[in-house]
Amino acid sequence: MKLNSIELLIEDKIATLTINRPKALNALNTEVLQELALALNEIEKNDNILALILTGSGEKSFVAGADIAEMKDKNAVEGQIFSKLGNKVFSQLENLKIPTIAAVNGFALGGGCELALATDIRIASENALFGQPEVGLGITPGFGGTQRLSRAIGLSKAKEMIFTGRNVKAEQALDMGLISQIVPKGDVLNAAKDLASKINRNAPYAVQASKRAMNQGINLDLEQGLNLETEVFGLCFSTEDQKEGMSAFIDKRKATFLNK
Numbered sequence: 001m002k003l004n005s006i007e008l009l010i011e012d013k014i015a016t017l018t019i020n021r022p023k024a025l026n027a028l029n030t031e032v033l034q035e036l037a038l039a040l041n042e043i044e045k046n047d048n049i050l051a052l053i054l055t056g057s058g059e060k061s062f063v064a065g066a067d068i069a070e071m072k073d074k075n076a077v078e079g080q081i082f083s084k085l086g087n088k089v090f091s092q093l094e095n096l097k098i099p100t101i102a103a104v105n106g107f108a109l110g111g112g113c114e115l116a117l118a119t120d121i122r123i124a125s126e127n128a129l130f131g132q133p134e135v136g137l138g139i140t141p142g143f144g145g146t147q148r149l150s151r152a153i154g155l156s157k158a159k160e161m162i163f164t165g166r167n168v169k170a171e172q173a174l175d176m177g178l179i180s181q182i183v184p185k186g187d188v189l190n191a192a193k194d195l196a197s198k199i200n201r202n203a204p205y206a207v208q209a210s211k212r213a214m215n216q217g218i219n220l221d222l223e224q225g226l227n228l229e230t231e232v233f234g235l236c237f238s239t240e241d242q243k244e245g246m247s248a249f250i251d252k253r254k255a256t257f258l259n260k
C-alpha cells in the first residue's frame with residue numbers, strides 16, 4: 001500500500017498511524033482522509049494487530065484541523081461531500097474492533113480535536129492544545145465535533161467550547177475529561193505504546209467485546225445496554241481465553257491468551 005501523507009507502522013501487534021504533513025501542521029486534506037480509510041481497511045483485515053495509535057508528525061502539532069486552503073473555495077455541495085468523507089473515515093476509526101489511542105502531540109484543533117474524539121482513549125503531551133475554532137472561520141465543526149464533543153465532556157461544556165471557539169490547554173482538557181493522561185513533551189508516543197502494551201496483555205476478545213458493548217451501549221437506553229452486556233459477557237464463555245484466564249487464576253499462574 002503506497003501512502004503519501006500518512007505513515008503506517010506495525011510493531012509488537014500495535015499499529016501506529018502518523019499524519020505526515022508537518023509543513024501544514026498535519027492538516028487533514030482529501031488525500032489524508034482517503035489514505036486514512038485505506039490504512040484502516042488494512043488494519044481491519046489484520047487479526048495480528050491488537051491496538052492502534054494515532055499521532056501527528058513533529059512535536060508541534062497532532063492535527064491543526066481540516067485543510068483550510070482546500071476548503072476555502074468550496075460550495076455547499078462540496079462542503080457536504082468533504083464533511084461526509086471525514087465523518088465516514090472517523091466513524092470507521094471509531095468502530096474499529098481493536099482499541100484506539102490518540103497520542104496528541106500538540107495542536108488538536110477543529111478536525112484534529114474531532115480525530116482525537118473518534119478514538120477510544122486520548123493522551124496528550126503537556127503542550128497539547130484542544131479546540132473547535134470553526135465558528136471563527138464561518139463554518140461549524142464538520143468531522144463529528146458537534147456530536148462527539150458533547151458525548152465526551154457534556155453538552156453545556158461542549159457548547160461553550162464550540163460557540164466561543166476557545167482553545168483548551170492539556171491541564172484543562174484533563175479536568176474536563178477530554179483526555180485521560182498528560183505526559184511530558186516528546187514522551188506521548190511512548191506513553192501511548194506503553195498503554196497499548198498494557199491493554200494487549202489482556203484477552204483480546206474480551207477487550208474488543210467490552211469496546212463493542214460500550215460503543216453501542218452509549219446510544220441505547222440502560223435496559224437495552226444491559227441486554228447487550230449480557231450478550232457479550234455470555235459470548236466470552238465460548239472462548240478459549242475465558243477458560244485460560246480463569247484456569248490461570250485458580251492455578252496461581254499468569255494467563256497466556258490466544259493471539260497475544
Ligand code: CAA
Nearest residue numbers: 023024025027064065066067068069109110111141142143
Ligand atoms: N489548514 C491548512 N493549513 C494550515 C492549517 C489548516 N487547518 N493550520 C495550519 N496550517 C498551515 C499554515 O497555513 C502555515 O502554512 P504556511 O507556512 O504555508 O503559511 C503552516 O501550517 C504553519 O502554520 P502557522 O504559521 O499558522 O503556525 P503558528 O504556530 O503561527 O500557528 C496554529 C499554529 C495556531 C495552529 C494556526 O496555524 C492555526 O490557527 N491554524 C488553523 C487552526 C484551525 O482553525 N483549525 C480548524 C480548521 S476547520 C476544520 O477543522 C473544520 C472541520 O471540523 C472539518
